[in-house]
Amino acid sequence: MLIAGRIENFKDFSKFSSIKEFNTTIEMFLAEHKQDFTKGELVAFKRLVRFSAKYAGVANAKIGTIVKAINEKLNGLGVSRSTFERMLRKAKDLGILSIENTAKSKGGKGHNVYIFNTIDVLKKRKLTYCESHENPCESKDEDDNFQGETSILLETSMIKRLNTRKEVPLDSTFTASYVPKEFIEAVKPFFDEAATIEDLWKSVFLDTKAISDIVEPDTITYTAINAFKQAIRGLKRGKVKTNLVRYFTGTFKKLMDRTYSELPLDLFSANH
Known part of the structure; x- marks a missing residue:
């Protein structure tokens, strides 16, 4: 299992040569599967995409952190944790997303690492x-x-x-x-x-x-x-x-x- 850490530790998991290629892949994926997500799940998906911009297609933020960012952006009218988790399951089932678990160096479960796949x-x-x-x-x-x-x-x-x-x-x-x-x-x-x-x-x-x-x-x-x-x-x-x-x-x-x-x-x- 991976050891929890900063996003820089996981940059080699990126499958894209540039942020442009990553954005094009997301656009192509949504053109085909947008209808598979509810409005709330779609908001959650797009926010995860934004969190994956530093190293194209890789994010390691906690679910709570992302949900909080969504709700602050939408003045408290964002999405729930359960909605975000449903989005993750759908994205994984559709093949666009892989999820790696991490463990804290001193023991216990760490944050997830989200890795977007190529077309x-x-x-x-x-x-x-x-x-x-x-x-x-x-x-x-x-x-x-x-x-x-x-x-x-x-x-x-x-x-x-x-x-x-x-x-x-x-x-x-x-x-x-x-x-x-x-x-x-x-x-x-x-x-x-x-x-x-x-x-x-x-x-x-x-x-x-x-x-x-x-x-x-x-x-x-x-x-x-x-x-x-x-x-x-x-x-x-x-x-x-x-x-x-x-x-x-x-x-x-x-x-x-x-x-x-x-x-x-x-x-x-x-x-x-």
Whole structure:
């Protein structure tokens, strides 16, 4: 078990290269799971995110300290300890948060250490869950967690959600703000659904986060647009045998690898 101490003692638990990457991950997570939290739990979640800013994605404040900060901010109309604890359980179950217990050096239980996970960890967790079931992606839970799943064909996503959830999908105007407008405009004539567009962009984000400080954002965006157009051509020509997301992801990787290999060497030396 970890020994309780200052936040500096736990900075190596951070899974993010920058606060920007951490904030983007939280935005992507909430775009998919905001509805899973009550209003009070959402307030608690966002406050924990703020407490995790010094070392991106890591916090070690006591629950009482965080709850007190919330209530002071909202003039006593904040959240209870039980609400905060419910939020922690949900966040952990959804995979965005890991919790490590600590012990005091002189004995007794210490504070918890809260560690936020990256989007790729969430994606692997969903795929592992899907693969461990005899009938993957057909249960209600799997449909509720459809976004980000690469095992469901995009061509049938709207119909499947309408049949199982009986609700109208949000169109492209509801797409999360982390997706570039140019990419949205390129995709919506074919898939005018926010969740579908976000699924595609998550693949782009995961494949480029390691080089995002080297490659210009516009280059990534327009490479993704080019890859999507090629994926659509492949779909119309019958080359997409299983999954459009996989086809798009593979095409984007090839195009991005080509772009990456053509970057001037001085860019790499400048970042080391």
